[in-house]
Amino acid sequence: MGTPRATGGVQSAVRVLTLLRHVGAHHATGIRLKDLITLSGIDRSTAHRLLACLVKQEFVERPPGSQHYRLGMEAMQLGLVSAGMAPVIERLRPAMQKIARLTGDTVFLIVQSGDHALCLHREEGSYPIKAFVVEPGSRRLLGLSAVGVDRMARMEDADVAAMHARHPADYARAHMSLARLMSLIRAARRSGHAEMVDARTEQTSGVGCAFQLSAHSYAGISIAAINARMPARRRAELGTQLRTEVQPFEWMETDDAAH
Structure with missing residues (x-):
């Protein structure tokens, strides 16, 4: 006896997963609707x-002005966090551990996902008072963290x-006006890193550097500590240290040509 044909909700679930699988397979370059229809065999209106x-649930995204679909924040979050030891974490863990060891502070690995920054990993330094400003798997809008500001720079x-x-209410809740955001961005462009004093609470500050991880992705590393450990001079020193550490991971156009 053959396998019963999927009907109703099961059929819809199969179609959703089929589309998601094809979008994931073409995440780097994105994929158009007509190509998804061809690959999946799903009719246009249903697709x-x-x-x-x-897109509404953020498992898939289509950037404004683009006809190409890519994996969204929620899909990436599920995949990367559940993997725990995703390749990008493996690549950057030694640098993060080095920074945590030298500074004694908490170090975070962040990747861009659409308009948001997703925390992938955290390394703890030796200083007894920790600044756990974000948890692995959590996300924030770009511009509401040091790495996010440096990415926007x-x-x-x-x-x-x-x-x-696109996110007026979220930025307003964080007291991040466009004027304030642009001021932080201009400072990041001048210094090569971003600083966020009292970024999330009234007790912590952060320094972050973003870099291009591949042709279509950006990541960043940040350091967070209590304000008592983050005077202006030390923030500048940490920014210089971060830029030195992330520079070897900066993608160059020749990287893809070499493979």
């Missing part, structure tokens, strides 16, 4: 409806303004 649902001002306009 469009299911993709809209996946590489964007055009118009793109920064557009992102701020």
Whole structure:
């Protein structure tokens, strides 16, 4: 006896997972709707409806002005966090451990996912008072953390303004006006790193450096500590140290050509 044909909710689930699988397979370059239809065999109206649902739930994203779909924040979060030892963590863990050992402070690995920054990993330094400003698996809008600000420092001002306009309520809750955000970004462009004093609480500060991890992805490493350990001079020193540590991981266009 053959396998019963999937019906109802099961059929919808199969279609959603099929689309998600194809989007994941083409995450680096993105994939258009018509190509998803061809690969999946799902009719256009159904594919469009299911993709809209996946976008709304943030398992798939389509950047403004683009016709290409990529994995969204929620899909990446599930995959990377459940893996625990994802390749990007393995690549950067030694550098993070070195920074934590030398500074004594807490070090975070962040990756960009759409308009957000996703924390992948954390290394603890020896200083007894920890600054656990974010947990692995948690996310924040770009611009609300040191790495997020430094990532936005590489964007055009118009793109920064557009992102701020897409999330007015979230930025307002964080007391992050566009003027304040642009001031932080200009400072990051001048220094090569971003600083966030009292970024999340009234007791902690952070320093972060973002870098291009591949042709289509960005990551960053940040250091967080209590304010007593973060005077302006030390923040500047930590920023210089971070930039030195992440520089070897900075993607160059020739990297892909070499493979």
